[in-house]
Amino acid sequence: MRFGIIGTGEITEKFVRNASFNPGFEAAAILSRSRERGEAFAARCGIPTTYTTLDEMAGDASLDAVYVASPNSLHMEQSVRMSEAGKHVFCEKAVASNVRELEAMIAAAKRSGTAFLEAMRPAFNPNLPVLEAKLRELGQPRNALLSVCKYSSRYDAFRAGDVRNAFDPSLSNGAVMDMGSYATFLLVALFGEPKRLHAADVKLENGFDGFGAYLAVYPGMVAEVLYSKVSRALAGSEIQFDDASVRIGNLPGVGGIEIRYRDGRVEKLADPDVPEYMLETAAFLRCCEDPSLAEPHHAESLAVMRVLDEVRRQNGIAFPADRA
Numbered sequence: 250m251r252f253g254i255i256g257t258g259e260i261t262e263k264f265v266r267n268a269s270f271n272p273g274f275e276a277a278a279i280l281s282r283s284r285e286r287g288e289a290f291a292a293r294c295g296i297p298t299t300y301t302t303l304d305e306m307a308g309d310a311s312l313d314a315v316y317v318a319s320p321n322s323l324h325m326e327q328s329v330r331m332s333e334a335g336k337h338v339f340c341e342k343a344v345a346s347n348v349r350e351l352e353a354m355i356a357a358a359k360r361s362g363t364a365f366l367e368a369m370r371p372a373f374n375p376n377l378p379v380l381e382a383k384l385r386e387l388g389q390p391r392n393a394l395l396s397v398c399k400y401s402s403r404y405d406a407f408r409a410g411d412v413r414n415a416f417d418p419s420l421s422n423g424a425v426m427d428m429g430s431y432a433t434f435l436l437v438a439l440f441g442e443p444k445r446l447h448a449a450d451v452k453l454e455n456g457f458d459g460f461g462a463y464l465a466v467y468p469g470m471v472a473e474v475l476y477s478k479v480s481r482a483l484a485g486s487e488i489q490f491d492d493a494s495v496r497i498g499n500l501p502g503v504g505g506i507e508i509r510y511r512d513g514r515v516e517k518l519a520d521p522d523v524p525e526y527m528l529e530t531a532a533f534l535r536c537c538e539d540p541s542l543a544e545p546h547h548a549e550s551l552a553v554m555r556v557l558d559e560v561r562r563q564n565g566i567a568f569p570a571d572r573a
Contacts, residue, residue: 250534251277253306253336255327256318257290259402260341264316264368265294267524273534280306303327307334314537316368317341320414321421322570325350328365332357337364337537339530343430344369346421346570348554355547364536366543367550369434373529375521376503377438380495383508383518384439387490393472395435397428397500398460398482407453415478416457421568423458425450425560429476430553431501432486433560436474437552439488440467446556448563453479456566463560 250273254265257279268274278298281287287299300306306315307330314337317327321343328338338358344367345351358365371377384390403415414420415427423429436443443465450461459479465472475482485498485505492512498505502525506518521528536543561567 250313250337250537251275251311253278253280253300253309253312253315253331254296254318255280255306255315256341257281257286258318261316261318262290262294264318264526264530265296267526268316268530270524270527271530271534274530277312278306278309303330307331307336312336314339314364314533318368320417321346321426322419322568325354325570328354329357332361332363332365335361335363337533337540339364339366339368339533341368342370342434343421343426343554343557344550345554346568347558348551350570351551351554355551358540362540364533364540364543366533366536366546368526368529368533369430369546369550369553370525370529371431371434371501371503372438372546372549373532374503375528376506376518379518380497380503380506381439383495384488387493387495387508389490390440390470391489391491392470393436393440393486393488394475395432395472395486395497395500396475396482396484397432398475398477398480399428400481401478404479412455416453416455418455418457418566419569421570423561423566424476424478425458425461425557425564425566427476427478429461429474429560430557432474432476433553433556434549435486435497435500435503436465436472437549437556440465440470440472442552442556443467443472446559446563448560450564450566458564458566461560461564463563465556 317340448463460477488495504520508516
């Protein structure tokens with residue numbers, strides 16, 4: 250399947266390299282507003298065609314699908330345009346600026362009969378259903394701490410006065426939309442949408458939320474969600490039960506899972522030995538053959554976005570896209 254690639258960041262290059270382990274994936278074109286940057290990316294990744302406008306890529310009838318990895322604020326426009334052009338859309342997280350945009354993106358794909366899927370890596374990790382089954386065995390959870398705190402590679406530039414896209418809130422960026430989306434996905438996947446939540450954050454001088462936390466309340470349990478782009482957590486995530494605790498060392502990768510029982514037993518789950526992005530691309534390729542396979546993931550993506558919208562509301566984070 251011939252893919253158009255939108256965006257030339259580090260993650261995009263890693264995606265192209267690892268998605269190519271799937272025999273059905275071919276990176277056929279790159280879209281960048283800068284021809285120089287696009288051609289440099291194409292040369293590194295062996296991509297034959299470079300475009301500089303969305304219309305050029307949308308009009309390329311040889312492309313079957315697109316991978317959207319532009320700033321979050323552009324996801325809706327680009328995804329809807331590509332769906333209307335009859336192309337399947339695989340869109341990076343955070344998939345949209347808000348739930349209204351996401352609903353429009355899903356609707357556009359349904360009208361065109363094409364697949365639309367959020368590229369949320371943990372959703373397609375084979376350890377996720379294993380973890381879900383293990384949690385059911387352990388009974389009623391009492392507390393969960395889900396933490397994704399990472400010192401961003403762009404934060405040094407910000408501290409030196411150079412505000413790059415990753416720290417520009419006008420592009421629908423923020424710690425809650427980046428690291429927070431991973432933690433919120435796992436929260437929703439394991440426990441469903443919370444009955445209520447209480448949020449707080451720490452903002453940088455340009456209004457960007459650098460760190461945040463929220464309590465998610467469920468019948469019989471409370472979950473704590475931590476996310477950051479300005480600090481690094483040393484501990485992992487943990488889910489506590491009456492008779493056991495489950496540690497998750499790598500939340501985005503659903504890896505480093507260890508169950509410690511109250512009686513002293515220790516059980517470890519093996520980590521998947523596959524390149525990042527390979528499995529999520531394989532899942533998307535299956536959805537391209539049968540777009541209905543994406544519908545359960547739509548429900549999860551919408552639930553995650555509703556939680557992120559509420560966290561932003563409580564923390565006073567408003568994007569330009571919210572006013573559209």
